[in-house]
Amino acid sequence: MNELEKILNIDFPKDITKVSFATNSSHKVKKNSIFFGLPGINNHGSKFCKKAIELGASVAVHNDAKFKTEDKNIFYIEDLEEKILFFLNALYKVDVNSNNFFAFTGTNGKTSSAYLCHQLLINQGYDSLYIGTLGVQFNQEKMNTTFSSKTTPDIFELFNMLNNYSSEDGVNICIEISSHALDQRRLQNIGWLNSTSILNITNDHMDYHKTFTAYMDAKFEIFRFKSSIKLIDDKSYKYKDSYEFVKNSNYKLSVISKKNQFSDIFYQIKKISTKQTIFEIFIKKSLFGYGNKDKKKYSFSCNIFPEFNIHNLVFAICSIGFDKFFENQINDLAFLKLPKGRSEIIKNIPTNIIIDYAHNHEAINHFLSSIKKYYENLVVIMGCGGDRDTSKRSMMLAAALENSSKVIFTSDNSRSEDFEDIFKDASKNNNTQNVVKIKDRKEAIIFATKEISNNDCLVILGKGHEETQEENDEIKFFSDHEVVNEIYK
Secondary structure: HHHHHHOOOOOOOOOOOOOOOEEEOHHHHHOOOEEOOOEEOOOEEEHHHHHHHHHHHHEEEEOOOOOOOOOOEEEEOOOOOHHHHHHHHHHOOOOHHHHHEEEOOOOOOOOHHHHHHHHHHHOOOOEEEEEEEEEEEHHHHHHHHOOOOOOOOOOOHHHHHHEEEEEEEEOOOEEEHHHHHHHHHOOOOOOOEEEEEOOOOOOOHHHHOOHHHHHHHHHHHHHHOOOOOEEEEEHHHHHHHHOHHOOOOOEEEEEEEOOOOOEEEEEEEEEEEOOEEEEEEEEEOOOOOOOOOOOEEEEEEEOOHHHHHHHHHHHHHHHHHOOOOOOOEEEEOOOOOOOOOOOOOOOOOOOOOEEOOOOHHHHHHHHHHHHHHHOOOOOEEOOOOOOOHHHHHHHHHHHHOOOOOEOOOOOOOOOOOOOHHHHHHHOOOOOOEEEEEOOOOHHHHHHHHHHOOOOOOEEEEEOOOOOEEOOEEEEEOHHHHHHHHHHHO
């Protein structure tokens, strides 16, 4: 305990004999924990210090000069944020910077890229920890969803994960970093990341960021992390000059493109189908950490589909480097699988059904336009989340209508909003002649399966891997996968 007190420069009350857990959320306080009251989006965490003590925290610390209390278990520490990393390292006996981080952000694709990167590392014989939307997975163990409800954990949640999974030698960590996490600088204490990637930037989360510029600013924050490999797609690269910290970095951005063969890294798809894809990666300009790999070509075979998922896979491959791949033969990646609910073709049923997580208009358009050429007709099930950005609803429905023969509009986490109001927003400026409105999502799926023939495909969008449905402040179990399996069992 002396070491922890020394780091914070305070003396714990004499009745405190043990501190074994740290959190900045009063909801996660438990016995022998220390609560950190830090600046938040709407309130300063100092507001919850007394509650944390009441809930069982041994100690609460904060950096709010305006908050005063006589409670002997609550301490004001002016430079608290500077001490967090040192404190957590000492508390958990974990050096966060002994781990190898491969970080991905993007409007779409970060889950797939991080999860594919995770599988690549495992196949190469390394221990790997995936952290993201799906939960936490160490190597091939069962996915754990208990550590955090967020796509990207905060630094306290991250240390709790590492306390469970890391080793003295560290571990490879494939992590999604959301725009919210970047804006809130949840992981700013980490000193070094092996690679950082921006997969793409299109409009999303305007309910939080308010403007596209603010959203883009958040995404580019990933390049404030120190990392030798900084990857970006060719479309997002045009925004780089707006950021001095990018231009002045010791490690320059490397552009990945499938259109410009003169980019730093160029890839092309030679063959693609639902059964097999073959693609090539050309390294035009070697990245720091790659060794002497200028003008190299690597060929790969996999079962990943459709085209945009190859884009995600290329980022995963380029993030870890090419040391384990062979130049003069096709590298077999048939072991790779997309995450549950990402471009997932449902197996062992007598018809074509795909479940995908797409829940903004760019993702819907990108996904449907990529797969429609493989089927005679697409029938699409979709909805729009309640209490979220209303401006994108009509664009989401428009994207679905443009790429399908019929749309079944249904509930997708209506939350506190009325389903009819959500549908009204989605219908604006759209011809709804080919839209069937069915509020109950299970009924919508059952109805849709009767609308497709052998060469058609039913696409169920929006929820992907999720297994809950939120409506009127009530969260109930719901799985698109389970409904489909019930229909065809």
